[in-house]
Amino acid sequence: MCSYCGCRDISLIGRFMTEHEEIVNVAGVLHRAVEGHGPDSVAEALGHTLAHLHPHTTAEERGLFAVLRRNPDFTEHIDGLCAEHARLDDLAERIRGGDTALVNTFYDELRDHIDKEDNGLFPAAAIEMDGPDWVEAIQLTPDEGPHTHDEPHDDTH
Template identity: 70%
Template sequence: MCSYCGCRSISLIGRFMDEHEDIVNAAGILQRAADGTDPHGVREALDHAIAHLHPHTSAEELGLFGVLRRNPDFTDHVDALCAEHAALDALAERIRDGETALIDRFVVELRDHIDKEENGLFPAAAIEMDGPDWEEAITLTPVAIRADDPHSHPHDDVRSH
């Protein structure tokens, strides 16, 4: 994960990077579940991973990506990352339907996607965006609520962390 440029100190990027860590950890649990013979364990682990992934990708797309997409220098890159979100969702659905052999591919594609954001888009956004852009991105970014987190509530504002 990126740590060299300081973009993590920007609250919104720091939040997304923290969420990436949670998502990667959940994907690791999914991979370990696939090593066993319990299909219920795979489904449970997949649900756990998706409970982290979906709120995160929605938040990225509505906030940071929405602001960056208006800049012609970023439009194609942001659209490609959004397409990768959709591709990850499609892989997850195939896994849910029983194609557990796709779990390793899902994890590899997920990690590659996160790398593109953390070592490409986030540092570029830190350089390109100014104060009003960041304020707009923060305003447009929903608070990520995970379905499996009993301690998250709609009034919790994780943007201030």
């Protein structure tokens, strides 16, 4: 995770980077569940991963990404990151459908995606955005953390 530019000190970026760490941790359980554990373990770990991932990607897209997308210099990059969110959802659905061979692909693509945000987008946003942009991004960002297994949640964007 990025620690060299100070962008983590911006509250919204700090939140997203902390959530990235949590997502990687729970996705690690999924990554390990496919190695010698049954399909029930994989399904449970996938559910737990998505309970962390979906509120996070929704918050990014509705807040920070919505504000950055208006800048033509960022539009294509934001669209690519949103496409990666959709790709991760597609992989997750295929895993949920029984294709557990995709767990490693899901895990690797998730880690790569997070790296693009932490070490590319977030530092660039810290430089590009000004006070009113941050206020708007924060106002647009849902303040919803991960869902527990006992809470109903929507596994779609």
